[in-house]
Amino acid sequence: MKIIKLMAVFTALMLILVACTSDADTTTTAAADAGSDTTAAPVEEDTGSLLDEVIARGELKCGTRDALTGFAVLTADGEHVGFDSDFCRVIAAAVLGDADAVDHVDLETADRFTALQSGQVDVLSRNTTWTASRDGSEGATFLTVTYYDGQGMMASADSGYASINDMNGAIVCVAKGTTTEGNAATVSERLGLGWEVRPFDDNALIQEAFDAGQCDGWSADSSALTGIRADQPAGPDSVVILPEVFSKEPLAPLVLDGDSDWAQAVDWAILATITAEEWGITSANVDTFLTSDDTNIVKFLGGEFEDGDGNVAVFDPGLGLPADFAYQVIKQVGNYGEIFDRHLTPLGLERGVNALWVDGGLMYSPPYR
Amino acid sequence: MAASPSPPKLTSSMTTPTPEQRVPFWRNVSFLKWLFQLVVFAIVAAVAIWLYNNFRNNTAESGIPTNFNFLTNPASFDIPGADFAPTERFQNAFVIGVLNTIRVSIVGIILATILGILIGIGRLSKNWVVRKISTVYVEIIRNLPLLVIMTFTFLGVVLQLLPRIENSWTPLDLLVISNRGIGVPWYQDTSGLALFLVLLVGLIGWWLIARWRHRVSDRTGQPSHGGLIGGAFFLLVLVVGWLLLGASFTTPVVDGRQIAGGIRVDPSFFAVLIALVIYTASHIAEIVRGSIQAVPAGQGEAASALALSGFQRLWNVVLPQAMRIAIPPLGNQYLNLIKNSSLGAGFAYFELTNVTQVTVGNGSPAVPAFFLALVFYIALSLITSAFVNLANRRFKLVER
Numbered sequence: 001m002k003i004i005k006l007m008a009v010f011t012a013l014m015l016i017l018v019a020c021t022s023d024a025d026t027t028t029t030a031a032a033d034a035g036s037d038t039t040a041a042p043v044e045e046d047t048g049s050l051l052d053e054v055i056a057r058g059e060l061k062c063g064t065r066d067a068l069t070g071f072a073v074l075t076a077d078g079e080h081v082g083f084d085s086d087f088c089r090v091i092a093a094a095v096l097g098d099a100d101a102v103d104h105v106d107l108e109t110a111d112r113f114t115a116l117q118s119g120q121v122d123v124l125s126r127n128t129t130w131t132a133s134r135d136g137s138e139g140a141t142f143l144t145v146t147y148y149d150g151q152g153m154m155a156s157a158d159s160g161y162a163s164i165n166d167m168n169g170a171i172v173c174v175a176k177g178t179t180t181e182g183n184a185a186t187v188s189e190r191l192g193l194g195w196e197v198r199p200f201d202d203n204a205l206i207q208e209a210f211d212a213g214q215c216d217g218w219s220a221d222s223s224a225l226t227g228i229r230a231d232q233p234a235g236p237d238s239v240v241i242l243p244e245v246f247s248k249e250p251l252a253p254l255v256l257d258g259d260s261d262w263a264q265a266v267d268w269a270i271l272a273t274i275t276a277e278e279w280g281i282t283s284a285n286v287d288t289f290l291t292s293d294d295t296n297i298v299k300f301l302g303g304e305f306e307d308g309d310g311n312v313a314v315f316d317p318g319l320g321l322p323a324d325f326a327y328q329v330i331k332q333v334g335n336y337g338e339i340f341d342r343h344l345t346p347l348g349l350e351r352g353v354n355a356l357w358v359d360g361g362l363m364y365s366p367p368y369r
Numbered sequence: 370m371a372a373s374p375s376p377p378k379l380t381s382s383m384t385t386p387t388p389e390q391r392v393p394f395w396r397n398v399s400f401l402k403w404l405f406q407l408v409v410f411a412i413v414a415a416v417a418i419w420l421y422n423n424f425r426n427n428t429a430e431s432g433i434p435t436n437f438n439f440l441t442n443p444a445s446f447d448i449p450g451a452d453f454a455p456t457e458r459f460q461n462a463f464v465i466g467v468l469n470t471i472r473v474s475i476v477g478i479i480l481a482t483i484l485g486i487l488i489g490i491g492r493l494s495k496n497w498v499v500r501k502i503s504t505v506y507v508e509i510i511r512n513l514p515l516l517v518i519m520t521f522t523f524l525g526v527v528l529q530l531l532p533r534i535e536n537s538w539t540p541l542d543l544l545v546i547s548n549r550g551i552g553v554p555w556y557q558d559t560s561g562l563a564l565f566l567v568l569l570v571g572l573i574g575w576w577l578i579a580r581w582r583h584r585v586s587d588r589t590g591q592p593s594h595g596g597l598i599g600g601a602f603f604l605l606v607l608v609v610g611w612l613l614l615g616a617s618f619t620t621p622v623v624d625g626r627q628i629a630g631g632i633r634v635d636p637s638f639f640a641v642l643i644a645l646v647i648y649t650a651s652h653i654a655e656i657v658r659g660s661i662q663a664v665p666a667g668q669g670e671a672a673s674a675l676a677l678s679g680f681q682r683l684w685n686v687v688l689p690q691a692m693r694i695a696i697p698p699l700g701n702q703y704l705n706l707i708k709n710s711s712l713g714a715g716f717a718y719f720e721l722t723n724v725t726q727v728t729v730g731n732g733s734p735a736v737p738a739f740f741l742a743l744v745f746y747i748a749l750s751l752i753t754s755a756f757v758n759l760a761n762r763r764f765k766l767v768e769r
Contacts, residue, residue: 004400009407110730117433117735133732139433169627171449171549176723177730182445185455197447198637198717199727205715208524213533214548214636216626258430 049261051095051320054122059101062088063121066106067203069227070347071127080104083343084125087146087253087270089333091123094269094325099332108201110177113138116256123266125253127221129179134254143267144274145252146336148353148362150245151183152222154229157240159216164193164244170216171196173206183247184219203228217242221249226347265319272326274365275300276335278356283334286327300368301327317368326368336363424736437741439733446727448719450635459728466724467745473638473720474707474749477645481706482699484646485653490683492658503654510651515709519644523716527640534626545621545628548636552621555632556611567610574606575599637718641710649706653699660695661687693764700757704750711746721745 054060064084066074072082080088085104093099105121112128115121117139127149128134130142153172155161164187172188174180176199188195198215200206209215211233220228222245229236253270255263276282279297281289290303298305299315302324307313314323322328333339340351355361394400428435440460447455451465491503510518528548532538537547545552556564579595586593621631664687672682714723725742729735 004394004397005403110726114729114735117428131732136432137434137439137732137734139428169625171626176727181447181727182455182731185445185447188447189455195447196449198449199446199723200717201715208528209717212528212548213535214528257432 049320050122050255050259051262051265054095054262058096059103060088060092060096060123061103061105061121062091063107063112063115063124064088064104064126065109068127068224069231070223070343070349071227072104072125074104074106081343083147083339084127084253086333086339086343087125088123090273090329090339091125091253091266091269093328093332094272094321095265097322097325097328099328109175110201113140116140116254119256122262123253123255127224127251128254129221129249130252130254131179139257140254141257141263142252142254143263144270144365145250145362146270147223147251149221149223149249149251151180151219151247151249152225152245153242154218154220154225154239155216155242156210157238161217161240161242164217164242164246165191167193167195167217169194169196171198171214172217172219173198173200173209173215174219175199175203175206176201178220179247179249180219180221187246207233221251223251223344223347223349226349230347261320265321268319268321268368269325269329271365272300272329272368273334273336273339274356274363275368276326276330277337277363278358278365281330281335282338283330283332286330290327296367296369301330303327315369428734428736433734435734435737437737439728439737442733444728444731446731448724449717450633450638451719459733462724462728463721463741463745466719466721467749469638469718470707470710470720470745470749473642473645473710473713473718474703477642477649477706477710478703480642480646481649481653481702484650486657488650488654489657489661492654493661507651507654510647511655513648515644515648516712516715518648519641519712519716522644522647523637523640526643527636531636534623534628537623539623543620545623545631547623547628549626550628550636551634551639552628552631553634554618554620556614556617556619563610563614567607567614570610571603571606575603578602635718637713637716640716641713641718641720644712645706645709648709649702652702652705656695656698656702657691660691660698663694664690696757696761696764700754700761703753703757707749707753708746 062085064072064080066072066080068082070082072080072084075081088102088104089099092102105115107115107121107124107126112124112126113134116124124140127147128142129149130145134140135142153164153167155167161167170193172184172195174184174197181197181199184195184197187193188197195217198209200209206215206218207228210218218225218228222241225241229239229241232239253266255266276286279289279294279300281297281301286301289297290301292298295305302314302322304312304314316323334342340354351359351361353362355363357364425435440463441458443456444453444459444462445455446462447453448462448465451469453462453465488503488506491499492507494500494503531546531548534547534549537545539545543554576599578599579593582593582595582598585591586595619630621628621633623629668686668690669682672686677685710720711722713720714726717723721742725738729738
């Protein structure tokens with residue numbers, strides 16, 4: 001009996017040891033093998049990249065939000081309308097050929113990174129600031145900056161504040177889990193203003209606290225504040241956006257670390273909008289550019305051209321995107337200027353630093369060749 | 370008389386099976402039981418290890434750290450109402466979060482118990498108005514979710530009902546009540562430790578005096594008045610302590626848009642506390658009512674027969690027996706209150722859950738941070754239930 005008990009204990013320990021010693025490499029290769037066995041797919045499918053997964057799925061899961069005027073608003077018909085929502089469509093048009101094959105997933109500010117890390121969304125297009133700690137500890141890879149912004153402060157018009165230096169000992173309300181929180185605390189320390197920074201889960205609660213007078217100031221990215229100001233229940237003139245911009249907030253879409261195929265594909269989809277604006281290609285005139293004399297434009301749009309030997313070819317840089325992805329993006333969504341004018345110009349935001357580099361701004365795309 | 374036959378002697382061959390009689394191991398019940406237990410344990414352990422490995426692989430692929438090194442990074446956020454600079458470490462923020470949870474829990478438990486006992490007794494009152502009010506209170510509040518109550522106390526009571534700082538109420542010129550906080554007169558700038566020691570000395574003195582007075586009362590039969598005399602001593606210690614620590618006193622005043630002087634009760638703390646107290650008191654009221662009704666009616670009747678007044682009957686005969694029955698369910702409600710305090714995260718109160726959410730939102734890995742929060746909550750709950758079990762063991766009925 002004793003021997004049998006000992007044997008049983010030994011067997012159990014062996015089972016546990018076997019489970020323990022399956023370390024990182026063996027487990028992932030086992031999973032990858034299982035995947036490729038069941039699909040019996042051609043060789044490209046074994047890269048395990050999110051690009052292949054999205055193409056196979058036929059739909060892009062884009063992390064966004066539902067109530068920021070100008071950037072992403074969920075309308076009454078269930079459509080997401082805004083600057084960030086349009087970039088979700090840009091990525092879908094490039095990867096899948098259909099700008100409407102997007103599942104916009106609404107995310108709270110505090111959960112957006114965990115949603116990306118867990119695979120709930122493929123890409124985040126949610127006015128997120130590019131910072132070093134997000135690159136490192138949150139496992140994010142930031143792509144081309146779509147909007148260079150800064151943090152501002154909004155106060156009630158009858159508060160008498162003309163600049164943030166007047167706001168001694170004020171209560172400043174921010175959204176939880178954003179760079180706004182940290183920046184407000186840092187500015188308060190630096191200028192010796194003694195602010196009390198109160199974070200809330202969403203803008204609706206901040207609006208309530210602001211209206212009731214619990215918040216002296218509402219701090220967020222200047223672009224977001226412009227949208228919020230337009231929505232104030234007492235009218236846009238009941239609030240004033242103070243002149244100081246006190247941080248750099250480059251807003252960019254992001255994907256998860258460790259998948260450079262997917263990151264590059266999404267990046268070039270976004271860059272296509274800037275390249276198109278540089279050449280003056282819009283959704284209205286893109287068809288006329290297919291037969292342009294400039295071979296670079298034809299290659300960019302995925303058209304056929306004669307290469308040096310007289311053969312007809314189509315340019316494929318090997319990004320894993322269809323050859324005509326840029327054509328689809330511009331035809332179905334538009335170039336960067338069109339997207340900006342559609343959503344942000346009505347709010348009163350000017351191109352400013354977001355203009356093309358030839359106009360003195362920061363929008364510059366690498367050559368597509 | 371014939372002698373009864375002697376019982377057969379027990380030989381060893383009757384207790385241990387001989388080798389020919391040994392049951393094969395696949396039919397041996399005790400072996401099979403062992404085997405089954407071990408197989409189940411191995412399966413559970415294997416699943417747990419597979420889950421953990423999965424987590425490690427996924428986070429390794431995306432380069433997300435899974436250790437606790439984030440605790441020593443600077444927090445880069447601010448905690449309202451606490452002496453916390455954004456350059457301090459995350460671990461200090463966690464400590465403040467735990468302290469805030471404990472603060473709201475202790476005050477909440479004390480107030481909820483008092484209110485709950487009063488309403489529970491009120492439901493059994495002979496006064497029709499008192500009875501009806503208590504019943505309506507319990508029936509409404511008990512059937513509302515706590516988040517709804519807390520949203521109401523925050524948006525409705527704190528934000529809308531309490532006035533803006535420019536129009537704040539200043540009753541008796543001692544308090545300042547506004548929706549940014551409630552200013553209460555306080556000592557000037559003494560360290561928490563000194564105040565805590567004074568409080569401790571006062572409480573211990575109260576307890577010792579109460580014990581001494583009870584012994585005197587047992588011996589002589591005079592009323593002990595332990596509570597009164599002990600309470601008086603406690604107040605004396607507080608006053609003497611205040612005088613010794615500098616005899617300073619500040620009243621709050623409205624200074625621009627702030628409250629200067631005194632101590633400020635955070636409006637979110639106030640909203641969370643009120644909601645927790647109201648909600649938990651409705652449950653405690655039902656527990657108290659049930660346990661009073663569980664005391665045999667003969668006890669109350671015997672007390673009346675001894676010419677004890679209504680209050681004396683309640684205080685000396687019925688309530689002690691009722692509270693004995695009520696202690697385990699009360700402990701349950703206290704644990705619920707501690708865990709429900711986490712709802713304060715949605716209303717800008719920096720208790721533990723909120724601190725963890727903000728930490729994760731500011732670039733720390735989610736799983737280790739929330740694991741830490743879980744460990745703290747488990748520790749708090751275990752400590753509370755240990756106290757409740759202690760009280761239960763001391764007061765429970767010892768049956769022969």
